[in-house]
Amino acid sequence: MGSIPPLPGIASRMVETPRLRQHVLLKGPPEGVPVLFVHGNASSSTFWEETMLALPGGYQAIAPDLRGYGDTEDQPVDASRGCRDWVDDLLALMDVLGHSRFHLVGHSLGGSVVWALLAVAPERVLTATVVAPGSPFGFGGTKDLQGRPCASDFAGSGAGLVNPEFARLMAEGYRGEDHPAAPRVVMNRFYWKPPFRHPREEALLSGVLSEKVGPNKYPGDALPSPYWPGVAPGRWGPANALSPKYVGDTVERMLRSPSKPPVLWVRGADDEIVSDASLFEPGNLGRLGVVPGWPGAEVYPPQPMVGQTRYVLERYSAAGGFYQEEVFPDTGHSPHIERPAWFGRLLHTHLQRVG
Template sequence: MGSIPTLPGLESRMIQTPRIQMHVLMGGPKDGIPVLLVHGNASSSTYWEETMLALPPSFRAIAPDLRGYGDTEDKLVDATRGCMDWVDDLLGLMDVLGLQKFHVAGHSLGGSVVWAMLAAHPERVLSATVICPGSPFGFGGTKGLEGTPCAPDYAGSGGGIVNPEFARLMAEKYRGSEYPASPRTVMNSFYWKPPFKHPREEELLSGLLSERIGPDKYPGDFEPSPHWPGVAPGKFGPANAISPKYIGDSVERMLTATPKPPILWVRGSDDQIVSDFSLFNMGTLGKMGAVPGWPGDEVHPPQPMVGQTRYVLERYAANGGYFREEVIADTGHSPHMEKPEVFDPIFHAHLKAASS
C-alpha cells in the first residue's frame, strides 16, 4: 500500500519489476485497454486519481510513481541517459503486467518521458497524450524553434537552476505557506491558475513532498559554467535528466520512427511553468531582471517552449504522424485537474479513436 490515502475505486500495489520495485495505482477492469499515466516533477501518481476514475469502463488505468518519487523504491536517476531510466522502468512494469501495447499520457516532466518513449519504443504505444509537456528539446538552455543551445555546455538548464529554497523546504516536508518558495505556495500559485484550489490539496501536497531530495536526486548536481547564468547540468536527478544536454538525437528519432502513434497535446492557456515566457526559465528571469547579468535576447532569450513543441509536432505530422493541439481556457499547468469536465471528453475521444 502507498503512504498517501487514495480515492475509493482505486487499488494501490507494490510491483517488483526487473529494474525497480514500483508503487502503482490501478483502476478499471483487469482486462480493460491499458492507459499508462506518467506524473510530472514534484508530484506523484496521486495527481492522476480523478482522471483514472473518470475513464470510460473499457479502459484500465495504471499510474506508477516514477523512480525518485512517491513510494517507488529509491534508486538514482542517471541523467546522462535523458529520460530513459524512466522509460525503461515503465516498459519493465508493463512487461511484468503482460501488457505489450498501451495508451500513454504524461503530464509536465511525464510529457518529456513520453517524448523519449515515442523515440525509443513507439511500437508499444497505441496513442500518446502530453499535458503541458516539457519541450521535446529539453527544459532550459535552448533558443529558437529548432532548440539551438544557448551555450555549448547547456548553461541555464539542469540541477543548478532549481530554487534551492524550494528544495530545502521539500526536504523538510514543510507544509506551511509562509514563504514564497514553500511547496504549498508554489503548488497553488503555479500548478494551477489561482484562485483555483484542488479539493484534495493535502494529499497532493504529500505527493509533491514525496520526491527524493539531495545533491544526486532533486535538485541534482551541477557544474560551474563560464556562460550565463554560471551553471551547467550535472549527471544525476530529474532536473538534469530533462536538460537538453542529454536529449541527444531523441527528437530526430521520434520524427523518423515507425509507427507514429497519434498524439494529443493539451495545454493550459495561462501556464506559467511551460510557456514561451516561462517563469521557471532562466532566459525569462534574466529578461525580467530577476537573475543578474542577463546577456540579452541574442545570447539567452526566454525559451519558446510552446513554439518548440508545435514545431516538432508539425514535423511529426509532415512525416506521416498525427497530432491535435487543445488549449483549455482559464487554466494553468494542470488543465486535466483544473477543468476535468473539459479535458476528460477530449482525452476519452482520443483514446477511443486510437483503440478502434
C-alpha cells in the same frame, strides 16, 4: 499500500520489476485496455486519481510513481541518459503487468517522458497524450524553434535552476505557506491558475513532498559554467535529466520512426511553467531583470517552449503522424486537474482513435 490513501475505487500496489520495486495506482479490470499515466516533477501518481476514476469502462488505468518519487523504491536517476531511466522503468512495469501495447498519458515532466518513449518504443504506444509537456528539446538553455543551445555546455539548464529553498523545504516535509518557496505556495501559485484550490489539496501536497531529495536525487548536481547564468547541468537527478544536454536524438528518432501514434497535446493558456515566457526559465527571468547579468536576447533569449513543441509536432505530422492541439483558456499548468470534465472528454475521444 502507498503512503497516500487513494480514493475509493483505486487500488494501491507494489510491483516488483527487473529494474526496481514500483508503487502503482490501478483502476479497472486487468484485462481492460491499458492507459499508462505518467506524473510530473514534484508530484506523484495521486495527481491522476480523478482522471483515472473518470475513464470509461473497458480500460485499466495504471499510474506509477516514477523513480525518485512517491513510494517507489529509492533509486537514483542517471541524468546522462535523459529520460531513459524512467522509460525503461515504465516498459519493464508494463511487461510485468502483461501489456505489450498501451495508451500513454504524461503531464509536465511526464510529457517529456512521453517524448522519450515515442523515440524508443513507439510501436508499443496506441495513442499518446501530453498535458503541459516539457519541450521535446528539453527544459532551459535553448534559443530557437530548432532547439539550438545558447551555450556549448547548456548553461542555464538542469539542477542549477532549482530554488535551493524549495528543495530544502521539500526535504523537511514542510506543509506551511509562510515562505515564498514553500511547496504548498509553489503548488497553488504555479501548478494551476489562482485562485483555484484543489479539494484534495493535502493529498496532492503529500505527493509533492514525496519526491526524494538529497545528493544524486532532487534536484541533482550542477557544474560551474563560464557562460551566463554561470551554472551548467550535472549528471544526476530529475532536473538534470530534463536538460537539453541529454535529450540526444529523441526528436529525430520520433520523426524517423515508421510507427507514429496519434498525439493529443493539451495545455493551459496561462501556464507559467511551460510557456514561451516561463517564470522558471533563465532567459525570460533575465529579460525580466530577475536574474542579473542577462547578456541579451541575441545570446540568451527566452526559450520558446510552446513554439518548439508545435515545431516538432508539425514535422511529426508532415512525416505521417497526427497531432491535435487543445488550449484551455483561463487555465494554468494542470488542465486535467483544473478542467477535469473538458479534459476527460478530449482524452476519451482520443483513446478511441485506436481500437
